[in-house]
Amino acid sequence: MSCENRFTSELHRRGLRLTPQRERILSVLHGMRSPVTAEEIHRRVAESGPGVELSTVYRTLDLLQTFGLISVIDRGDRHYRYKHVGTERPHFHLACRICGKVIGIDLAEAADFASRIESSKGFRPDIAQVTFPGTCRGCR
Amino acid sequence: MSCENRFTSELHRRGLRLTPQRERILSVLHGMRSPVTAEEIHRRVAESGPGVELSTVYRTLDLLQTFGLISVIDRGDRHYRYKHVGTERPHFHLACRICGKVIGIDLAEAADFASRIESSKGFRPDIAQVTFPGTCRGCR
DNA sequence: GTTATTGCAAATTATTTGCACTTGG
DNA sequence: CCAAGTGCAAATAATTTGCAATAAC
Numbered sequence: 001m002s003c004e005n006r007f008t009s010e011l012h013r014r015g016l017r018l019t020p021q022r023e024r025i026l027s028v029l030h031g032m033r034s035p036v037t038a039e040e041i042h043r044r045v046a047e048s049g050p051g052v053e054l055s056t057v058y059r060t061l062d063l064l065q066t067f068g069l070i071s072v073i074d075r076g077d078r079h080y081r082y083k084h085v086g087t088e089r090p091h092f093h094l095a096c097r098i099c100g101k102v103i104g105i106d107l108a109e110a111a112d113f114a115s116r117i118e119s120s121k122g123f124r125p126d127i128a129q130v131t132f133p134g135t136c137r138g139c140r
Numbered sequence: 141m142s143c144e145n146r147f148t149s150e151l152h153r154r155g156l157r158l159t160p161q162r163e164r165i166l167s168v169l170h171g172m173r174s175p176v177t178a179e180e181i182h183r184r185v186a187e188s189g190p191g192v193e194l195s196t197v198y199r200t201l202d203l204l205q206t207f208g209l210i211s212v213i214d215r216g217d218r219h220y221r222y223k224h225v226g227t228e229r230p231h232f233h234l235a236c237r238i239c240g241k242v243i244g245i246d247l248a249e250a251a252d253f254a255s256r257i258e259s260s261k262g263f264r265p266d267i268a269q270v271t272f273p274g275t276c277r278g279c280r
Numbered sequence: 281g282t283t284a285t286t287g288c289a290a291a292t293t294a295t296t297t298g299c300a301c302t303t304g305g
Numbered sequence: 306c307c308a309a310g311t312g313c314a315a316a317t318a319a320t321t322t323g324c325a326a327t328a329a330c
Contacts, residue, residue: 130272
């Protein structure tokens, strides 16, 4: 199912409504390769017609998170960035401190690590939520 | 060397000064088991005498970070928390979403994972900076 | 028609900054 | 002494909230 359809059906399931604002916000996220801040979404939406309020962007991002259609990336700079997930496999992120590039890695790559932590510490880490800061090859 | 001495010598090395405010802030951090927010440090410092300004707390936390005497924990709730590191071995953190408990794990536990990411993606993750959200045994 | 949703403005929260006064070395 | 540091107040910055008007279903 396309993510637009999934959005619509998740909305309807909860008695919520599909508005043009919500469609446009999702479509901006859909068109972005790299993670964007709420501010950037706000700006992009405005490029394609009458602006949508920033507060509406935040409210929609909340919904999309709840539905699992986007994931949140935290580079530790107090600017949350949002990225469309849609129907991709679960993954986590690497974010280069120098150039800012974000790489998605399949969650399976961290499976050994996660189970090691779980068996030794009894703690189940949610690695799909994590963004690892570090440096990419190009920046070293 | 005790961390107070290290603080003093790092300050002197840069021509900076040891003030009572800085001593009291470090001492609060020193006495805390779990990571604290700037706000909490501010409150604790006030308990032991005339208050220190919140802006001074932030400025001192910056210094302590620069000197590597504290590490920053980000639970993703927009409240940075600071934890005394001192002479401990390098480690990363697990933070339970339910009860908020933070566990420190020796960096060696993540060595295999880190080298796997580095050799397959050319990205060197800085795991000592990461706090993994998740759930602890007690909360499941 | 009803209730969810939006726009708008004001409130909140965490943090930072400018600056005159104070103080450590 | 005198540059570094502090308190204080004001400025930012990102996000959240209250509410009356609007629109989706």
